[in-house]
Amino acid sequence: SQQGEEDPQALSIQEGENATMNCSYKTSINNLQWYRQNSGRGLVHLILIRSNEREKHSGRLRVTLDTSKKSSSLLITASRAADTASYFCATDAYDYKLSFGAGTTVTVRA
């Protein structure tokens, strides 16, 4: 079952702007992860945030986690054309499986 649901489905921004996407999930989690997928390729891991963490940074990426609302957000600052991709959240619910959402497609316009 797909536990994570991303919002919005698609996002188009100008180069240099920030991009924010959200993920909601249904059950308790051990951790939540964000992945990027370029068209026709495999997914690449971006960042992992544990259930006892509220915010995490990695370069131009900022992830927040609100376990009371069962939601997470991914912020990409100062976007570049190379950030054009689909972004997925994945939840690890203590069962050795990761459940993925449908993803947010981000297009960065030059």
Place this chain on the structure above:
Amino acid sequence: DGGITQSPKYLFRKEGQNVTLSCEQNLNHDAMYWYRQDPGQGLRLIYYSQIVNDFQKGDIAEGYSVSREKKESFPLTVTSAQKNPTAFYLCASRGLSEKLFFGSGTQLSVL
């Protein structure tokens, strides 16, 4: 793609035929996974294996089979019972870091 090799990149299946997708990893990871991705959708779990000689069904296992005879290898067979096999298939492995490492995928189409 981080030590995960999927082959072939493209595969065509005739009606009634079984086809096998290969997945090999050299990361020494215990856990391996197969996901299916349909256009514009997320990943759905087909099968996963936490250790050699053991595997479990995921959310959409019907019409698929797997084996895990070696730590490095986790092949997926799409059987003739899978009536809608056209999709992008992704293999992944997972180690102590808890993150998934993905292969570059196999696009399966029906002739």
